[in-house]
Amino acid sequence: MLYPLFGLLIGLYVGLNMPLSLPQEYIKFLSIALMAAIDAVLGGVRSAREGNYDNQIFVSGFFVNAIVAMILCYFGERLGIDLYFVGILAFGLRIFQNIAIIRRLYLGK
Amino acid sequence: MFYDKHAKILITIVCAILGVMLATQFRTNESIKANIPYQRAEELGERLKVVEKERNNLLLDLQRLQEKTSDEVIAREINLLKAHAGFTALHGPGVVVTVDDSKKAAKPGDNPNLYLIHDDDLLRIINELRAAGAEGIAINDERLLAVSEIRCAGPTLSVNNNRFAPPYVIRAIGDAKSMENSLKMRGGVMETLKFWGIQISVTSEEKVVLPPYRGTQSFEYAKVGEGAK
Structure with a gap:
C-alpha cells in the first residue's frame, strides 16, 4: 500500500523542482488531464478494494482517460464548445462517486 | 495482497x-x-x-x-x-571701421564741407552696421546706447555728450563678414564716402572689445509701465 504514496511523493518532488513550467494557455488541458488521472487512480483504489483490480485496465484507464479528455478539451476549444467544463464535471462526479464507494468499502458496509 | x-x-x-x-x-x-x-x-x-x-x-x-x-x-x-x-564691456568677433577726413584739397568753388566727415556719414555707417546685425557698437571708445546721439558739434562730433575729433574708430561686435560686406556694398556707404576722398577702412577682427557706457542714466520724465488711465 506504500508504493502509490511513494510514487506520488517522488512525482510531487520532481514536479516541484522541474525547471520548465507550462504556458498559461495549456493549463486547461493539464487540469482536465489531472482530473482524469485522479479519477483513474481512485477507480484503481476502488477496484483494488473490491478485489477485481486489473493492472492493464488501471494503467490504460489512467492514460487513455487523460489523453482523451485533453483531446476533447482541445477540439472543444477549437469549435467554441466548452467541452472543458463537461469533462471537469464528469470527472468530478466520478471522483466523488469513487470516493463514496471507497468510503463504504473501508467502512465495510 | x-x-x-x-x-x-x-x-x-x-x-x-x-x-x-x-x-x-x-x-x-x-x-x-x-x-x-x-x-x-x-x-x-x-x-x-x-x-x-x-x-x-x-x-x-x-x-x-x-x-x-x-x-x-x-x-x-x-x-x-x-x-x-550697454553698461558692461563686451568682447567678441567683429569689425573695426576707421574713418578720417579727406586729404584731398578742396577744388576751388567746391564746398569744403563735402570733404569732411559729418554726423550723417557716421550715422549711415552705424545704421549699416546695425542692419548687418551688430550686437554692440562703440565710437572712439564711447559706447553707443539706444539713446546715444551722434551729432555735429562744430568741427567735432558729439557722442553721448562727449566730443570727438577725427579720426573716428567705430568698433562693432557681430557677424564680421556680413558687416564688412554691407559697408563695402556697391553703391553703399564706403563707395560714396570714398568718392569724396574720405579715408575709410574696414578690418575684421577676431576680438573686438567694447567699453561699457561710463556715464549715468536716469529717467527724468519717463516712468515704468503703461500707467493707470
Whole structure:
C-alpha cells in the first residue's frame, strides 16, 4: 500500500523542482488531464478494494482517460464548445462517486 | 495482497506521473497568480515609489530655486540686461571701421564741407552696421546706447555728450563678414564716402572689445509701465 504514496511523493518532488513550467494557455488541458488521472487512480483504489483490480485496465484507464479528455478539451476549444467544463464535471462526479464507494468499502458496509 | 511485482512498479509510476501533474498544475497556477495581479501590483508600487521620489526631488529643486531666485537668478538677469543696455564691456568677433577726413584739397568753388566727415556719414555707417546685425557698437571708445546721439558739434562730433575729433574708430561686435560686406556694398556707404576722398577702412577682427557706457542714466520724465488711465 506504500508504493502509490511513494510514487506520488517522488512525482510531487520532481514536479516541484522541474525547471520548465507550462504556458498559461495549456493549463486547461493539464487540469482536465489531472482530473482524469485522479479519477483513474481512485477507480484503481476502488477496484483494488473490491478485489477485481486489473493492472492493464488501471494503467490504460489512467492514460487513455487523460489523453482523451485533453483531446476533447482541445477540439472543444477549437469549435467554441466548452467541452472543458463537461469533462471537469464528469470527472468530478466520478471522483466523488469513487470516493463514496471507497468510503463504504473501508467502512465495510 | 493481490498485486504482483509488475503491478507495483506500474502503480508507482502512474502515481509518480500523477504527482508530477499535480505539482505542475500547482506551479503553473501559482505563477499565473504571481504573474498577473501580483506582479502588476508590485510594478505599480515600484513606479509609485519612483515617482514619489522624483516628486520629492523636484520639490526640493523648486525650493532651492525659489531661494536662489532672490540673489543668483536675479543677478544673472541683471547682468544680461546690463549687457544688452550697454553698461558692461563686451568682447567678441567683429569689425573695426576707421574713418578720417579727406586729404584731398578742396577744388576751388567746391564746398569744403563735402570733404569732411559729418554726423550723417557716421550715422549711415552705424545704421549699416546695425542692419548687418551688430550686437554692440562703440565710437572712439564711447559706447553707443539706444539713446546715444551722434551729432555735429562744430568741427567735432558729439557722442553721448562727449566730443570727438577725427579720426573716428567705430568698433562693432557681430557677424564680421556680413558687416564688412554691407559697408563695402556697391553703391553703399564706403563707395560714396570714398568718392569724396574720405579715408575709410574696414578690418575684421577676431576680438573686438567694447567699453561699457561710463556715464549715468536716469529717467527724468519717463516712468515704468503703461500707467493707470
